[in-house]
Amino acid sequence: MRSTISERPLLQARGISKAFGVVRVLDEVDFDLRAGEVHSLLGENGAGKSTLLKIFGGVHRADQGEMLYRGEPATVDHPQKARELGIALIHQEPLTFPDLDVAENIFLGHGTTWKSRFIPIKWKDRYREARRLLDELGVRLDPRARVHGLSTADQQMVEMAGALSQNARILLMDEPTASLTPEETRELFRIVQRLREQGTAIVFISHRLEEVFSLSDRITVLRDGKFVATRRKEETSIEEVIRMMVGRPLGKFYEREEAIPGKTLLKVESLGRGRRFSGVSFEVRAGEIVGMAGLVGAGRTDVASAIFGIRPADTGKIEIRGEAVRIDNPAQAIRLKLAYVPEDRQHHGLVLPFSVAGNVTMASLRRLFPRGWLRPPRERELAEDYRTRLSINLRDTSQPVWELSGGNQQKVVLSKWLITEPEILILDEPTRGIDVGAKQEVHHLMGELCRQGKAVLMISSDLPEVLALSDRILVMREGRLTGHFRREEATAENVMAAATGQPLPGEKGTPVSSG
Amino acid sequence: MKASFWRRLLSGVARYPEWVTFLFLVAAFVVSARLSPFFLDVFYIFDSTSYYVEIGILALAMTFVIITGNIDLSVASGLALVAVVTAMLHVQLGLPMEIVIVLSLGFGALLGLFNGLLVVKLGLPSLAVTLGTLALFRGAAQILAGDHSISGFPEWFIGADFVRVGGIVPLPLIVFIGLAVIFGLMLHKTVFGRYLYAIGANEMAARYAGLPVDRVKLAVFVVSGLMMSVGALLKVSRLSVARYDLAMGWELAVVTTVVLGGVHIYGGRGGIIGVVLALFVIGFLRTGMGVANIPQENQLVVIGLLLLVAVGLGILLERFRRN
Incomplete structure (x- = not known):
């Protein structure tokens, strides 16, 4: 595989700088990308990874610095220019048109010449071509299906197929795995490997270091908009990379002291709502962190939003501090001293x-x-x-x-x-998409809250986080509780098994959890 | 050095789009004064306000509505319906005018509540709901009043615009200024006002934070209804008759005023001061062009252009600030 990597860079960036207003986001960054490699960009949030990617993709324009494409100076000042050079940007949240079908989405970027826009589309050819591209990716998707109902993962595949249809030589992937299930992530990685073997160059951003290490050939670390280092994967380690990212050594996880749980603050009994979830019963005591693991879409957020009164449950009951309560809206929940930090920070958490x-x-x-x-x-x-x-x-x-x-x-x-x-906190993916330093601080804060005798229910898809922080772990799958482990019984294997409904096929640990 | 001065100035202006409106006001004043020497007559300026403060009163409530990310297109026809109902209660049913005033305030609030319930309880877009009630209210007014002008109001009720406070300022202007102060305080100094911005900027986040989103939206539409009544009473008092076609097409003037005042049409941003300034921009221009005998259609063109320039400028400045 390694032999497919050419020595001459396909894309080279030298001294790239970019500022938004007075904020300097990139400061003289160097980067090079070779055909047939996966080159990961790492850095804390705000390090400038996404901005660099967007400059390569022609979305932003660099203030300074130059770009070389196959050794020739190139100006990529518009997404169209990038497309012509065979550069395709795959977004974290796929940029698809929900009301169009899969094939229409794949070919959306076509028709770039004035004339071609007015030639009637040969639909039969299009669907056949779409079929071929999807097959090439090994994806089972109907080209005639509307994108509307597709999962994030499938929509990403549609974007990838679109990139292939333009003969993309360079794929820029900005946190493509952030909202994928482990299953979907594995699938995506399989496809990325395949494209790499065919000589495509891939720039990959992820906060999950284990992913990065399993997939990349080379790793470049940015810190505060500055280039820190580029390393071959074999020459570095997760510890070294973290050190480079934060500029200081970091302990692996916050070590919690043993909790002495007090009385039960939150108790739910056979809670259910429609088809989303049912028969969910558990309790959270004062001074305790209860982790809730499961795949994306297992119904964990639905349970949380039912407890908090955003979309109230239609069966079951909730007890707060031993008293049965009705919670029809968040205002009531707040009066009962509940707090809910939602999963979607930008849309639900902040104005x-x-x-x-x-x-x-x-x-x-x-x-x-x-x-x-x-x-x-x-x-x-x-x-x-x-x-x-x-x-x-x-x-x-x-x-x-x-x-x-x-x-x-x-x-x-x-x-x-x-x-x-609050006395009872529900934290939904409290550390998703935030950098290593902030993550550790959030973990410390959670420990602190427990010491103060608060009850914490933490929903997280980050398995090491759940294992490290929880006193007890609940696992959900397809709207039901499928596992309940005490701290000392829980392992990555048995939690994943409960989350997926099957024992993991012979692997030790799982390649898709984060560090 | 020099560039950074302009940059700072521009971003300052972008933060407070009222400045743009203020510049327009100065320009409108100067232009109007040059068009005709009569314009500078203080009495004339004050007299002319009585006509457009009725727009302004609706615009105050509309500011609340638009800041929450909604719109109320039924304000003008609601005003006409309240006016007709007010007239009938007094003239045909013979109820004393004092009681009728209270009833008509209640009736306006009811019209607003009707809009609000459709928006909040059924979750319909306010644009569609109030487009419907725009026609509905006007139609109802026409059914009730037919083509007649209903008159027969008591002496004391007629001619609010001739009541001069301090011998010079007409009563409707005083009412408007008083309301503007109240609306301004509510919007900028109270928890309720903060709720309006939060709902307009991110309704989901407002819900997740436990804000009484539905009640606030309902309240905003009821306030809009109340202002229809206030507008209707002032108008009937000024004209001494009620007709179904009062304030025809005013919803556009009202929305124009609010937007010209720097309120973001998608909600979440804007303030009362800008709207008050914008009202006088439009008012001065109309008065100025009126005394200069500029034909109605040309006046419309000027107002339209003004709106486009103001909206364009506001959005460009905002983009500049974000960058």
Whole structure:
């Protein structure tokens, strides 16, 4: 396999710099990409990985620096230019048109000449061609199916097929596995390997280091917009890469002290809603972290949103501090001292144009200002307080949150819920898409909350995280609880087995969990 | 050095789009004053406000509605319906005017509640709902009043615009300024106002944070209905008659005012000061062009262009700020 990698770079970037307003995102970054290799870009959130990718894809334009394509200077100042050079960008959230069918989506980028736009489409040929491309990828998808109902993974395949249809020589993949199940991830990797063997060059971004190590030939690390190093995979280790990413050595996981659980704060009994989930019973005690593992779509978020009153359950009951309660909306949940940090930070967790101060007080306005008059100094004071406590990295608490990196945004969401003074916290993927440093801080915070006697229910698809932090682990599959492990019984193998409904085929551990 | 000054100035302006509106106001004033010497007559300026503050009163409520990411296109026809009902309650049923005023305020609120319930409880888009009630309210007014002008109001009720506070400022303008202060305080200084912005900027996040999203939206439509009534009472008082075709087509003027005032049409951003300034921009221009005998259709062209320029400028500035 290795022999397919050519020595001469296919794409080369020298001294790339880019600033958004006053924020310097990339600072003289060098990068080269050879045919037939998977080259991973690593770095904490805000390190500039996605920006670099978008510059290669013609979405952003570099302020300084040059790009060479096959040794010749090239200007990629428009996605169309990138396409002509055979560069295709695969987005984290696939950019597809839900109302068009698979084949239409695949060929959407075609018709680039003036004339070709007006020639009637030969649909039969198109569907046949789409079929061929999908077969080439080894994907079983109907070219006539509407994209609307497809999973994220399948939509990614549609994007990949589209890239192939343009004879892409370079695939830029920005966190393609972020919302895939382990199964789908394996499938994607199989396809990426195949393309690599055919000589395609692939740039790959992922926060899951084990993935990166299983897939890449070379790894380039960025930190704060600066180039740190490029290494062949064999010449480096996860530990070294983490060190390069954060600029300091990091312990593997936060070590929790043994918890002494108190009384039961949250108890649910045979909770269910429609076909999404049913018969879910468990309890969370004070001072305890209960992890909830499972594949994406197993119904974990549905259970959380039922408890929090966003989409109330239609069967079963909920007890808070030993009393049966009805929770029809989040306001009631908040009054019962529940907090829910949602999975989708940008859409459900934050009001992006609002200031940091405006966001952290959002869920407590009534309690903070019972007479209805806002007092902005009080809001700023609270924001400052939590900025110090959670070490949120920002210029000013009046700064809009969309300017912050993922990790800092997540800390803002956490602050918002801590200000409500909750006793029961449901954290849905609390560390997804945030950098290693912030992740560790969130873990510390969770430990701290437990010491204060709060009950924490943590939903996470990050298996090592679940194993390291939870006192007990619940596993869901297809809307039901399929596993319940005490800390000492839980292993990656038995949790995965409960999550997938079958024992893992002979592998030790799983290649798709993150580090 | 120099570039950074302009950059800073521009981003300052982008943060407060009211400045654009303010510049327009100055320009409108200067242009109007040059068009005709009569324009600078203080009495004339004050007199002319009575006509367009009725638009302004609707625009205040519309600001709330638009900031939550909704729209209420039924305001003008709602105003006409309230006016007709008010007239019938007094003239045909003989109820005393004092009671009728209270009833008509309640009736306007009810019309707003009707809009609000359709939007909130059935989850229909407000654009569609109020497009429907735009026709419905106007139709109902026409059925009730036919082609007649209903008159016969008590002396004291007629001619609010001739009541001058301090011998110079007409009552409708005072009402408008008072309401603008109340709306401004509510929007910018209260928890309720914060809710409006949060709902407009990200309704899902507002729900997840436990905000009473449905109740707030309902309230906003009810307020819009209430302002239809206030507008209707002022208008009937000024004209001394009620007709089904009052305020015909005003919904556009109202939305124009709000948008010209820097309120983002998709919600989440904007403020009352901008809307008040925008009202006077349009008012001055109309008055100025009126005294200069510029034909109605040319006036329309000017207002239309103004709106396009203002909206375009606002969006360009916003883009600049984001970059």
